[in-house]
Amino acid sequence: MLEILFTSPKEARTIYSIFRKNRIENKSELQLLNDEVITINPTLWDVTVEKMIIPGFVQFICEHKEHEMMVTLIKQDYYFKDEDEQHQILQIAYSIMEGERTDIPGIKEGPSRELLLRKILSQFLKPNLSFSYAAFQRFRLHPYIERLRDYVEVAIEEYKLEQEYQVFIHNIREYLVKRETKVHQLFLVHKEKEYVLLNDQYRVLSEQELIQSIDQQFIYQHPMYIDSKLLAPLVSMAPNVINVYTDNQYDGMLHTIQNIFQERVTIHNLQEFKGHFKENKNREPS
Structure with a gap:
């Protein structure tokens, strides 16, 4: 028993x-x-x-x-x-x-x-x-x-x-609330692990242009987290509109950008960018 x-x-x-x-x-x-x-x-x-x-x-x-x-x-x-x-x-x-x-x-x-x-x-x-x-x-x-x-x-x-x-x-x-907008609109193209920023004329922003746009005080305040190649330039330019073109809307960096910019971000399918790009007769970023 x-x-x-x-x-x-x-x-x-x-x-x-x-x-x-x-x-x-x-x-x-x-x-x-x-x-x-x-x-x-x-x-x-x-x-x-x-x-x-x-x-x-x-x-x-x-x-x-x-x-x-x-x-x-x-x-x-x-x-x-x-x-x-x-x-x-x-x-x-x-x-x-x-x-x-x-x-x-x-x-x-x-x-x-x-x-x-x-x-x-x-x-x-x-x-x-x-x-x-x-x-x-x-x-x-x-x-x-x-x-x-x-x-x-x-x-x-x-x-x-x-x-x-x-x-x-x-x-x-909180930083964005006080930050003056430097550009009205940016385009962000995401392919696999690559991110390419373009201005409102569909011109790819060079690495030098992105570095020059960064608010160094902002980098100093967030040294452990900020991505200097993408997030720092984006936040420093503080655009009113960010059009994101991607086939993976669950990407971690894109998720962070959406959390930060909220209603300023619009997500599009990557295929849509190709149509816009042809209309504007610019070279598609690799």
């Missing part, structure tokens, strides 16, 4: 419900006593463990305990006390865990959380075992919690970078 003690009646009822759904008919006897003890008396131990107990624990921990563990890490180990900050860090962590943020560096390779839990449980569970779930979580889940810590640490670094980025964008917007 297996006996599991819970200090929380809610947790006991939750995992009991999960076990009931996973139970193989006529293979195990399952009871919940006083909303605090679950007993399992399997006819076939290996089958019950594999089909009912381990999947039940994995589901319970991932769906009902994981969030709490991650919040504890964020609060107690990394000292983020503000609930809004905790929420933002958790959102990033879950997006990484669910494979939505593969672009973020620093994510360690390793088995999934589910596989870690299955391994821990398969090594721990034995016939005629009586244990407290709280003690099991505290003393047996270290590999799983360390895996969660990996995600939390990467999420915190990404959160800090995103906060710095937002401050950067805000500061440049």
